[in-house]
Amino acid sequence: FGPCQVKGVVLSELWKAFWAVKNTVQAQDNITSIRLLKPEVLPNISDAESCFVAHALLKFYLNVVFKNYYNKRVEFKILKSLSTLANNFILIISKLQPSQENEMFAIKESAHRRFLLFQRAFKQLDIEAALAKAFGEMDILLTWMEKFYHQL
Amino acid sequence: ATCVSGGLPQPTNITFISINMQNILRWNPPAELQGAEVTYTVQYFIYGQKKWLSKPECRNINRTYCDLSVETSDYEHQYYAKVKAMWETNCSRWAETTRFYPFLETQIGPPEVALTTGEKSISITLTAPEKWKRNPEDSTVFMQQIYPNLKYNVSVYNTKSKRMWSQSITNHTLVLSWLEPSTLYCVQVEAFIPGPPRLIQPSHKQCVSTLEDQASALKVR
Numbered sequence: 001f002g003p004c005q006v007k008g009v010v011l012s013e014l015w016k017a018f019w020a021v022k023n024t025v026q027a028q029d030n031i032t033s034i035r036l037l038k039p040e041v042l043p044n045i046s047d048a049e050s051c052f053v054a055h056a057l058l059k060f061y062l063n064v065v066f067k068n069y070y071n072k073r074v075e076f077k078i079l080k081s082l083s084t085l086a087n088n089f090i091l092i093i094s095k096l097q098p099s100q101e102n103e104m105f106a107i108k109e110s111a112h113r114r115f116l117l118f119q120r121a122f123k124q125l126d127i128e129a130a131l132a133k134a135f136g137e138m139d140i141l142l143t144w145m146e147k148f149y150h151q152l
Numbered sequence: 153a154t155c156v157s158g159g160l161p162q163p164t165n166i167t168f169i170s171i172n173m174q175n176i177l178r179w180n181p182p183a184e185l186q187g188a189e190v191t192y193t194v195q196y197f198i199y200g201q202k203k204w205l206s207k208p209e210c211r212n213i214n215r216t217y218c219d220l221s222v223e224t225s226d227y228e229h230q231y232y233a234k235v236k237a238m239w240e241t242n243c244s245r246w247a248e249t250t251r252f253y254p255f256l257e258t259q260i261g262p263p264e265v266a267l268t269t270g271e272k273s274i275s276i277t278l279t280a281p282e283k284w285k286r287n288p289e290d291s292t293v294f295m296q297q298i299y300p301n302l303k304y305n306v307s308v309y310n311t312k313s314k315r316m317w318s319q320s321i322t323n324h325t326l327v328l329s330w331l332e333p334s335t336l337y338c339v340q341v342e343a344f345i346p347g348p349p350r351l352i353q354p355s356h357k358q359c360v361s362t363l364e365d366q367a368s369a370l371k372v373r
Contacts, residue, residue, distance in 0.1 A: 015348040026251045035200025039228045
């Protein structure tokens with residue numbers, strides 16, 4: 001992710017985990033007129049900005065989406081995928097070290113605005129609907145991550 | 153036309169068949185109405201937007217497929233489609249697809265494979281599969297331009313020793329060296345992209361024989 005180097009994470013494991021539950025999870029999302037990871041949130045992110053955005057999004061998925069989803073009554077198959085995804089996110093976040101240097105302030109602000117677009121849309125929904133939608137949009141998130149993985 | 157909704161069973165197995173970004177919606181007629189003069193109407197939806205959209209060419213049609221390649225050609229988007237059956241004054245409820253993400257789900261067609269033989273070598277030249285074109289005269293876009301991380305899996309089979317091996321490459325040429333002369337080798341290639349599991353279409357198997365060993369040919373004379 002731009003200046004952040006992440007090694008040792010096998011993205012295909014994440015794909016396999018999500019693909020196993022994709023249709024089940026996306027079928028729980030009935031509000032198809034709303035997309036959290038809108039086209040304006042992710043694409044055309046500079047390398048430098050991608051580290052901040054990835055860090056913010058992955059932390060949100062870990063601390064909000066997976067955590068709350070885990071407490072719901074879900075089938076075992078989803079729990080199994082959920083823990084694979086969560087464990088890999090913990091690994092990635094531990095390796096993502098967004099720069100704290102001053103000259104990165106503007107980039108950090110731009111990344112934060114992008115993340116707020118996503119978070120605001122999430123908060124406008126009822127929590128159950130928001131969780132299902134965010135989890136169902138992991139294919140969009142992983143596609144975006146894959147593009148940065150490819151560039152390493 | 154107005155009709156009694158739910159008076160007919162729904163079409164079944166509604167799904168997108170997508171190869172090189174040509175996205176065709178297919179379905180089966182309602183179970184009990186095989187052969188009846190049933191017509192169908194299709195609509196599609198862009199995830200995150202507000203309205204279902206119609207495709208005029210797929211309204212009141214007899215066939216059980218509808219090409220939605222143009223309507224679903226934006227890689228950044230995900231789509232749904234739905235179909236309803238109509239017969240006389242009755243119609244079914246809509247039958248809907250799961251969320252369709254062409255960028256992740258399109259099958260990658262086989263590359264074109266050209267083989268040239270040497271005494272103990274075979275040169276393989278690959279041409280990437282082409283993306284579906286709206287019009288034949290549109291400029292060609294290769295799938296590798298859409299997926300920079302596209303790779304090829306080359307499988308080689310020695311018909312004499314019955315040995316098979318394969319190799320993953322990213323560029324378009326591969327020279328197989330240290331082969332046995334005067335031996336028939338079969339080659340098959342498939343294109344794949346790291347990411348979610350995708351259906352893969354391998355190339356046709358092509359078999360060529362390496363040339364005769366020139367040294368032994370001279371001795372014989």
